[in-house]
Amino acid sequence: MDGRTFFRAFRGGGGGKNGMSELVRLTEVTKVYQGGITGALNGVSLIVEKGEFTAIMGPSGSGKSTLLNLVAGLDRPTSGSVAVGGTDLGKLGESGLARFRRDNIGFVFQFFYLLPNLTSLENVLIPAQLKGSDATARARELLGKLGIQDIADRFPARLSGGQQQRVAIARALINSPTLLLADEPTGALDTHTGDQVMELLGQLNRDGQTILLVTHDAKLATRHAARVISVMDGKIVDDARLESPERAASEVIRVRSEEASR
Numbered sequence: 001m002d003g004r005t006f007f008r009a010f011r012g013g014g015g016g017k018n019g020m021s022e023l024v025r026l027t028e029v030t031k032v033y034q035g036g037i038t039g040a041l042n043g044v045s046l047i048v049e050k051g052e053f054t055a056i057m058g059p060s061g062s063g064k065s066t067l068l069n070l071v072a073g074l075d076r077p078t079s080g081s082v083a084v085g086g087t088d089l090g091k092l093g094e095s096g097l098a099r100f101r102r103d104n105i106g107f108v109f110q111f112f113y114l115l116p117n118l119t120s121l122e123n124v125l126i127p128a129q130l131k132g133s134d135a136t137a138r139a140r141e142l143l144g145k146l147g148i149q150d151i152a153d154r155f156p157a158r159l160s161g162g163q164q165q166r167v168a169i170a171r172a173l174i175n176s177p178t179l180l181l182a183d184e185p186t187g188a189l190d191t192h193t194g195d196q197v198m199e200l201l202g203q204l205n206r207d208g209q210t211i212l213l214v215t216h217d218a219k220l221a222t223r224h225a226a227r228v229i230s231v232m233d234g235k236i237v238d239d240a241r242l243e244s245p246e247r248a249a250s251e252v253i254r255v256r257s258e259e260a261s262r
């Protein structure tokens, strides 16, 4: 079979594979911001299975961050529902949502957002302290796993961008979240460092971490994620599970450009 048939055979994600269990379910989700004329999201339905490494791609303003924020429980949809781990987020009040985020969600941002007056180790420990647990041993272990144990006592101003992002990833993982969300985690890094950070995320995923990530970079998405969802004007226009990520990379780019020219 040729490349096209191979690729098509694995297209049409969202249905899930046998033996996998559902972690995130969006049902007909629409988000219209105050003063917005059109929706930032328009009737998006999506299922993410436990253990998946999914990348969300799309042009600026297409609704990627909006989608991630709704899954994180940082914002609420105008209509439709968001469920994570079987919990309908719409049924939670503000304190319930805060608890849900603390216990289930790790979030990594483009610009790291480390607290400048705390060391790397202390930054990593913040979410654990909110939970009231002493996680120093686990924090050191995570820093080691991410290859930055030697900078545990340094302040963020003395770290490279790649090191800062690794600290931020360790902070996102300290409470062992069910779901790791990352919005353009490589957006402020050079190509090589960005690749290393994506490689780390890939390693975490191989160890079982479910990851939902937003990126502009088609190459990084297809090299590291097993599923690539393309968003345009607040709608999902493509959803591809890549059995062999690198092999199918050019196909996704081709499909996306076809869709963009429609």
Ligand SMILES: Nc1ncnc2c1ncn2[C@@H]1O[C@H](COP(=O)(O)OP(=O)(O)OP(=O)(O)O)[C@@H](O)[C@H]1O
Binding pocket: 033, 034, 036, 039, 040, 058, 059, 060, 061, 062, 063, 064, 065, 066, 067
């Ligand atoms: N807080 C807000 N209030 C009003 N409009 C917003 C708000 N946040 C986003 N929008 C609008 O919603 C749409 C989707 O924005 P979103 O931030 O989700 O896009 P994005 O795909 O993440 O873009 P980028 O790649 O530039 O980060 C855009 O038109 C944006 O201007």
Ligand SMILES: [Mg+2]
Binding pocket: 064, 065, 066, 183
């Ligand atoms: Mg964004």
